[in-house]
Amino acid sequence: MIIVRSPLRISLGGGGTDLHSYYSKRNGFLIAGAIDRYVYISLNTPFTEKKVIKYSKIEEVNDTNEIRHPIFREAIKIMNYEESIELTSTADIPSGTGLGSSGSFTTALLYALSHKKHLLMSKLELSELAAKIEIDILKEPIGKQDQYISAFGGITCFTYKKNDSVIVEPLNISKKNLEILEDNLMLFFTGYSRSASSILSDQDIKSKVNDEEMMKRLDDVKERGYNTKMALENGDFEKFAFIMHDHWEEKRTRSRGMTNNKINNWYNVGMDNGALGGKLIGAGGGGFLMFYANNREKLRSAMIKAGLQEVRFHFDFEGTKILVSE
Numbered sequence: 001m002i003i004v005r006s007p008l009r010i011s012l013g014g015g016g017t018d019l020h021s022y023y024s025k026r027n028g029f030l031i032a033g034a035i036d037r038y039v040y041i042s043l044n045t046p047f048t049e050k051k052v053i054k055y056s057k058i059e060e061v062n063d064t065n066e067i068r069h070p071i072f073r074e075a076i077k078i079m080n081y082e083e084s085i086e087l088t089s090t091a092d093i094p095s096g097t098g099l100g101s102s103g104s105f106t107t108a109l110l111y112a113l114s115h116k117k118h119l120l121m122s123k124l125e126l127s128e129l130a131a132k133i134e135i136d137i138l139k140e141p142i143g144k145q146d147q148y149i150s151a152f153g154g155i156t157c158f159t160y161k162k163n164d165s166v167i168v169e170p171l172n173i174s175k176k177n178l179e180i181l182e183d184n185l186m187l188f189f190t191g192y193s194r195s196a197s198s199i200l201s202d203q204d205i206k207s208k209v210n211d212e213e214m215m216k217r218l219d220d221v222k223e224r225g226y227n228t229k230m231a232l233e234n235g236d237f238e239k240f241a242f243i244m245h246d247h248w249e250e251k252r253t254r255s256r257g258m259t260n261n262k263i264n265n266w267y268n269v270g271m272d273n274g275a276l277g278g279k280l281i282g283a284g285g286g287g288f289l290m291f292y293a294n295n296r297e298k299l300r301s302a303m304i305k306a307g308l309q310e311v312r313f314h315f316d317f318e319g320t321k322i323l324v325s326e
Contacts, residue, residue: 002043002115003324006108007034007316008092008099009149010187010281010290012232013243014225016251018143018160020135022218028160029225031171031232032100032149034316037092039104039150040323043112046086051076054088071106074133079113087112093311097189098282103146106130107320115322123319124168127151153319157229177235182315184237186299187281188270188289188308190263217250241277241292248279263289269306274299 014030022028046052053059053072064081067073072087087109095101107130114121121129130147134140144166148158152168155178159167173181224243231239248267252259263280266289270278274295281288288311293299300310 001324001326002112002322004041004043004108004112004115004320005038005323006041006104006111006150006320007153007318008037008039008101008104009034009146010099010185010288011145012155013228013247014222015145016143017218017222017225018145018158019141019218020144020164022215023160024162024164026215026219026222027162028143029158029222030145030160031155031157031225031229032145033155034149034153034319035099035313036316037099037311037313038316039089039091039101039108041105041108041112042088042090042324043116044086044088046084049084051084052086054086070138071102071109071133074137075106075109075113078129078133078137079110079117081113081117085116096287098280098287100146100150100282102134102140102142103130103148104150104320106133107147107150111320111322115325123151124166126320127166151320154317155232155315171229172233174235177232178315180235180237181232181240184293184296186291186293186296186303187311187313188266188291188303189311190266190280190286190289190308220250221247237292238276241275241294243277244279244290244292245271245277248277251279266303266306266308269302270299273302 009032012031012033017023017028018030050060050062051064053067053069055069059067061067064073064076089105091101093099107126110129111126127148131144134142144160148166149156155171155173157169157171224247228240228243231243259280267278270291274293275291276294278289278291281290291299
């Protein structure tokens with residue numbers, strides 16, 4: 001039995017510049033934080049000569065190519081795993097909620113398979129292989145943020161170079177400022193789930209054709225990412241909150257389906273009741289509203305009254321890891 005966990009994440013600045021259609025032309029930069037909410041993969045050897053795949057459905061197949069779940073199928077193929085196997089996925093938070101669950105799932109799955117095959121895989125190799133499966137093989141119009149932050153963990157800065165290399169650097173934040181950030185960031189679930197691919201496809205298409213307006217917007221997003229890094233490292237949390245709010249105001253106009261009237265209303269409730277700034281986590285369209293709070297109790301009370309569930313969290317500094325191996 002092997003059990004692997006991989007953390008979900010929140011985006012802190014620069015999200016969207018990790019799309020190949022952008023960074024291959026201008027370089028990208030973002031900051032993300034891994035949180036202590038996880039995707040888990042368990043691997044076992046079944047008694048049958050089959051591949052048994054368990055997620056929201058159960059599949060039993062003789063041939064890997066018969067697996068309907070695309071990431072399970074392609075991960076097993078890329079790892080050249082021919083033996084019978086039983087794989088089960090579970091998660092602390094449902095997919096489609098903006099916390100990067102697909103990337104976390106892929107890194108956890110690959111790490112479990114590599115461990116079973118006694119292969120040493122670095123965090124960078126794990127990130128790159130997970131991104132290859134989702135972006136290059138499955139052609140998802142998504143960025144390279146989720147696979148990297150789930151593998152590395154921490155609060156981490158990623159620079160995406162034109163040549164496809166990625167520079168990974170931990171945010172230089174003091175212990176005191178880390179505690180302040182962790183205490184005052186708050187997540188509230190909107191109740192909406194959505195596909196990141198459908199939201200990001202419009203942005204990806206416009207970036208691929210060098211749409212001037214879209215490229216300029218992403219240049220501005222990257223600049224906000226650099227400013228966010230500076231604000232967090234300097235402990236200027238009011239500036240961090242303002243940048244986050246400014247980014248959300250811009251993001252709402254960037255792509256179709258980014259928000260709706262209910263989400264806009266909940267955001268306004270938060271800003272009127274103790275939040276200094278906030279945004280919708282992930283590609284948009286649903287998932288979690290994240291706020292930086294000036295008055296946590298007032299904000300918590302107002303959002304619960306509005307019908308939103310809070311999910312409390314701490315940052316995870318371990319990344320993808322083996323929990324059980326026996």
